[in-house]
Amino acid sequence: MYVKICGLSTPETIEAGLQSGANWIGFVFFPKSPRHVEYGKAKELVGPVRGKASIVALTVNASDDELDAIDQSINPDIWQLHGAETPERVVHIKQRYGRPVMKALTIRDEIDLAAIPAYEDVCDILLFDAKPPKDSKTELPGGNGISFDWRLIKGLKLKKPFVLAGGLDPSNVAEAIRLTRPQGVDVSSGIENAPGVKDRQKIIDFVYAAKQAAEML
Numbered sequence: 001m002y003v004k005i006c007g008l009s010t011p012e013t014i015e016a017g018l019q020s021g022a023n024w025i026g027f028v029f030f031p032k033s034p035r036h037v038e039y040g041k042a043k044e045l046v047g048p049v050r051g052k053a054s055i056v057a058l059t060v061n062a063s064d065d066e067l068d069a070i071d072q073s074i075n076p077d078i079w080q081l082h083g084a085e086t087p088e089r090v091v092h093i094k095q096r097y098g099r100p101v102m103k104a105l106t107i108r109d110e111i112d113l114a115a116i117p118a119y120e121d122v123c124d125i126l127l128f129d130a131k132p133p134k135d136s137k138t139e140l141p142g143g144n145g146i147s148f149d150w151r152l153i154k155g156l157k158l159k160k161p162f163v164l165a166g167g168l169d170p171s172n173v174a175e176a177i178r179l180t181r182p183q184g185v186d187v188s189s190g191i192e193n194a195p196g197v198k199d200r201q202k203i204i205d206f207v208y209a210a211k212q213a214a215e216m217l
């Protein structure tokens with residue numbers, strides 16, 4: 001079970017993630033997000049992470065220039081594409097940087113699963129997240145702290161590993177893992193005290209709950 005802690009922006013919370021055994025530490029490069037980090041700050045933050053956990057760069061419809069800047073500042077291990085990137089764009093990014101791409105697909109209803117085949121042929125990892133709430137004014141395509149109906153992906157036969165995200169927290173991650181049996185889980189809002197403000201103890205509790213649940217499968 002790969003556990004990803006996303007949207008970290010302080011050395012203290014990164015340390016909590018590493019000490020608790022998180023596999024992936026995610027940095028958000030999307031100025032509209034309360035978790036956005038500037039390139040210079042991200043460069044300072046990634047030092048302790050390298051070699052202990054994989055560094056994930058989350059972007060939303062980023063241009064090549066933006067990806068180049070992220071590449072130069074933190075040399076990420078994995079790209080997390082959380083916007084409307086097409087399958088062709090996924091192929092381009094994989095070829096340009098030669099590193100794994102995790103493509104987020106958002107789900108509300110069964111019809112949303114129709115997008116999977118086009119992406120699972122080109123990405124390395126699929127990530128399933130909830131769609132932003134209808135009628136909401138949020139400009140965030142993810143990181144909204146809401147779940148989708150996990151039963152929609154239960155038993156799905158996929159060609160690629162998948163990560164479950166969306167509204168996970170220390171209290172529900174075990175049930176989510178039992179029901180959907182993902183290869184990884186990802187959390188942002190559920191380990192915060194306020195948007196962008198991560199909580200050390202919630203990080204520790206989340207990673208522990210996820211790892212424990214995986215052992216029980």
Ligand SMILES: O=C(O)c1ccccc1N[C@@H]1O[C@H](COP(=O)(O)O)[C@@H](O)[C@H]1O
Pocket residue numbers: 006007026028030033034035036058060082127129140141142143144145146165166167168186187188189190
């Ligand atoms: O975390 C963000 O601010 C964010 C911004 C834009 C796109 C995705 C974002 N986060 C990702 O969204 C999902 C679900 O997050 P949450 O746990 O429901 O808050 C997760 O994959 C985050 O990496």
